[in-house]
Amino acid sequence: MSIPTATYRIQFRNGMTFDRAAALVPYLQQLGISHLYASPIFTATQGSTHGYDVTDANEIDPQIGGRAGFDRLAAALQQAGIGLVLDIVPNHMAASLENAWWHDVIEHGEASQYARYFDIDWSRKLTLPFLGDEFERVLEQGDLSVKASATSGKPVLAYYDSEYPLTPASWQGRESEVLALRDPAAIAQLHARQPWQLTSWRTARSNLSYRRFFEITGLVGVRVEDPAVFADSHRLILELVHAGIVDGLRVDHVDGLADPLGYLQQLRQAAGEHCYITVEKILAEGEQLPEEWPISGTTGYEFIAALSHALIDDSQIDMLHLAYEAITGQRNDVATGLRAARELMVDRNFAGEFARLLGIATRVAQQEHRHVGEAELHVALRELLIAFPVYRTYGQPAGMPLAGEELLLQVLEQVKHSASPAALSFLQALLLGAVTEEAERDATEFRTRFQQLTGPLMAKAVEDTLFFRNHVALAINEVGAEPLPHAFSLSHFHEEMQTRLTHQPDALSTTSTHDTKRGEDARARLYTLSEAPALWAENVTRWRQLNQSCLDTSDGEPAPEPAVEWMLYQALAGVWPATLQPDDTQALAALCERFIPFVEKALREAKLRTDWADNNEPYEKAVLSYARHLLAADNRAFLDDFSHALQPFIRAGLVNSLTQTVIKLTAPGVPDIYQGCEALDFSLVDPDNRREPDFAQLTQQLDTASAPDFTCQQDWLSGRLKQQIIARVLHLRRDHPQLFRFGDYQPLSVTGEHPEKVVAFARQDSDSALLVIAPRLIFSDAQWGHTLVALNESLAHRQYRNVLNGETYTIADSIALENASYSAPLILISS
Incomplete structure (x- = not known):
């Protein structure tokens, strides 16, 4: 199997064609990429901006160059020694007349x-x-x-x-x-x-x-569990794999399938053992992929969640919650908010799917002569769906795996006081297959559709509702993140990396995708709010006063309300370009053009005072007008204040950016670079994060010959520093694939003046050792001081080379950080 050492995601369409991607191959080679990771390339609806609305799974889309263009790209990749991973969409196709x-x-x-x-x-x-x-x-x-x-x-x-x-x-x-x-x-x-x-x-x-x-x-589910449907919808995919043109497959929305395990087994058998396969799968806290899945791992959303533990200041984040509650005048009860979002999904957004499930359950109850009525079943099924803590279980026609059975029993125990015992007992039998032979067919359909519904309910309730209602810390509101308040700790981060090495060392490690809520560098900047909650609250209070005249109170309550104001200032802080000056009217206008669609989407996804289906036009108009005013050229008092107040957050955010980048490049997993994120990415949610980066600028500024210069402010602000570090470490990964794939992960002990400001770990195999030391939590005290990183016997008394500048050192049993730059991560290799 060709395991990537690093992937680079390209979003085709919107101007990106195969020939344009082929022209980028020398740049990807110079960057150190082993595999290009392509968004869906098969024929989609006319004008599709993403390709997930496939109309013909056996044709390469003429809109992006067709088969001839694809072959030219494949040839360029093969000549450069770069592999190809395709994003495939087995769960659905376009419900379009073009299909x-x-x-x-x-x-x-x-x-x-x-x-x-x-x-x-x-x-x-x-x-x-x-x-x-x-x-x-x-x-x-x-x-x-x-x-x-x-x-x-x-x-x-x-x-x-x-x-x-x-x-x-x-x-x-x-x-x-x-x-x-x-x-x-x-x-x-x-x-x-x-x-x-x-x-x-x-x-x-x-x-x-x-x-x-x-x-x-507009997207209809496909019955890919049927062997004939699988064969007909995978003909071209498998042809490309068997021809050696495609090295890997990324399976979109695997949880939507009737039988994920069955599908993955069929795909593995058809594609062969050599094909690298990952799945888009959201893992809840503590959840692992089923061991029997014949794949290399997930696309890496859980890696983002793990990183937050390394970069959030848990000792102060509660102060941010208190500041938010003080400004909004409301208690921020996230658990209650989560239940409300789930209730909305069950009762309204997925009412049809719920009704179908209830109908099947009622029919089986009658077949089995159960003394439970539809009304009782309605309450029990509703509570079960609302309480479900993960995306889904993986029962098959043959029954429910032990892990799924244990989870179901836990949820049933949780809701036992909220529904009829008889109804819950019946649903348990239905989900675990304990029914008569006469009812087995209906029971199997119920279990399948129940499992296909829990994922969409979770996603829409959390990612597309709660995350747009709960504004305390927007950086935490990310795909794959735990929605309820929880502790953040560096020790938990290290535990997650050790678990990652054990369970899915070949999974993708991502920090940005086409579906993340904001770009990785925006998130890195917003993490710093947890380090300075009082200062942030002071800023928001002052900014609200500066823009108070733009509040609309015509319907009796302010628009925007305080919670939305807090969200607007935080979202703007995340997207604000590092070099933007408040007197640059052209840049402000360009930013406003991106910011306004985000605000509209955020209001509608929250589903509070407006919605996609039922627009509250006066409210939306008032909030959008407020948002436009924030970036208006004549709002100089605010813009000057905002830009000045943001500077320490920008500086600390850039350090966070390098730390999360270095961790992604060196921790267990395959680093995935989303297009343009090798430099700085302050994107908002889609479609903003699907904009094409300036590849000409990225190509021009990449310099792999000289060492990164941490004293050059321009290199920080342009993203060139980040880009150089990525190139250096990716080439190191290509030179030492076994170290990064199988090397042990060892947290390093840090003592002294500021041990909390260091994240340090080692990767080691029988031939080589890698030391990684990076800064964290440096917002208020940008120095390491008398801080030591201890090395165990297998790591000590060796000669190391600094990967970033080429210098060599003989290191005894510890590394003193007092003379090291707090902003420059250390990556040391010994082999």
């Missing part, structure tokens, strides 16, 4: 050869919730018509640019008559004869006949 399989299903209904390719409930009509209003109203307004398809010439029901194919039985033999229909009643009758029904997009939450990806109606 030939989906189009055929609409036209032929359950008789389509692809009817079983998609996860559709064929006990009723296929719902197509793509109308802007109710069907009757759309019909009355004349927005529906019958015409000949522009492509096939067959009769279709047209709604603006969408042409829904009519099932042949409804028009064959009377084509001219059908095409002549203009009467709304006749069109309605024709619509009624279809195997599908057009409905308003608003009905998708409660009335959808197919499984969707999270809440996205």
Whole structure:
């Protein structure tokens, strides 16, 4: 198996093509990248900005260069000795008329050869919730018509640019008559004869006949657990793997599949043992991947969560919580907020999925003559889903693994006082397969759909609701992070790294992705708020006063409210470019253009005073106006104050940035560089984090010949310093792959004046030893002083080379840091 030493994620589309990526290969080679990690490359909907809305899994998208362009990129990579990892999407496809399989299903209904390719409930009509209003109203307004398809010439029901194919039985033999229909009643009758029904997009939450990806109606679940569907949807993927063009696969949203283990076993068998496979999987605190999964690990969100333990000041973060509560005038009860978010998801956003589960459970209860009614089951199932602490369990038709069974029993025990014992007992039997043979088929479907629902509920409740409501420390609100307040400690970080080495040493270690809530350097900067909570609170209080005249109180309460003001200032602090001057009107305008869409998204994701489905336009307008004022060129009093007050946070954040980078490069796991993040990345949530970086600038400023200069402020501010360190260490990884893959992870003992300001560890195998010493928590006291890092016998009395500047030292049994620069990490290699 070709295990990467470092991956580099490229986001195709939005101007990035295969030929443009091929032109970057020399730069990636110089940076020290072993594998290019490509976003989905298969044909997606016209104008797709991400590629996860696949319309043809067996065609390389012509929009980004097609097969010819892909082959040119593959050839350039192979010539440079760089491998290729593809992001694949087995869980869903686009529910789009551009998707030939989906189009055929609409036209032929359950008789389509692809009817079983998609996860559709064929006990009723296929719902197509793509109308802007109710069907009757759309019909009355004349927005529906019958015409000949522009492509096939067959009769279709047209709604603006969408042409829904009519099932042949409804028009064959009377084509001219059908095409002549203009009467709304006749069109309605024709619509009624279809195997599908057009409905308003608003009905998708409660009335959808197919499984969707999270809440996205335009993405339909694929039944990849069916061997025929697997084979048909993986033909090209496997062809590329077997040809040696593709070295690895990244499996998108593995938890959405009916049977993740079964799928991964099938993929491993089909792709072969040589293929590097990782999965997008969110692990809760203390959760590990199932040992039987035949993969190398996850895409690394848990690594971000572990890093927060190394960079957050646990001794002061409670003060930040208290300051937030003082400004907002409300107690910040996160546990209550988490339950409220989960209740919203179960009761509203996933009401249809919940109703289907409840229907299956009720049917089985009747089959088994259980004395439990639908109302009791409703309460019990709701409580079980709300209390579920991880993304999912992994039961199969054969039963539930022991780990899943233990988890279910724990959750059932937790909710035993909130629901009927009889209902909970029945749900336990249903989930663990303890039912009669007659009910087994329904029980299997219930278990599958329950497991496919808990993940979306968790993700939407935590990542896309709670994290946009709880604003205390935005850096902690990250994909894969623990949502409830908890302790942060360096010892816990070291434990996580040792666990990582044991369980998934070949997993990706990421700090930014196309799905993270903010760029890695914004997060590194915002971690420093935990070191200076009182100063931050003073700043926010002063800024609120400076901008008080822009508050809108027309509906009786301020817009933005204090909690949102706190969020705005913190988000702005994270995204503020390190070199931005408050008198640079052009740069302020560019920043505002990025900041306003983020604010709108943050308000709607919070689902408090506005929402995606039900926009509160006056409220949104008021908050967006306030946000624009913050960056208005004539708001100089605030801008000058904000820029000046931010400087110590910027400085400490840049040190944090290097520390988290060095840890990622040297700790267990495969470092993943998201495009542009080899320099500084202060991005906001998508789509901002999917902008193309300035590759010309990155290429121009990369200098691998000279040593990083920690005294050059410009190198800090431009990201050149970070880029140089990455290049140096990645080349070291390529020279010592066994050390970084299998080397032991040893926390190093630190004593003296400031032991809390140092994160230190060693990697060691039989041939080499690596020492890593990096600063932390240096906001208020930027020095190490009389601090010592002790070395054990196997590490002591050796000659080491400084990886960053080439100097060599003979080290006895400790390293004194008093003469070392607090801002310069030490990376020492002995071999």
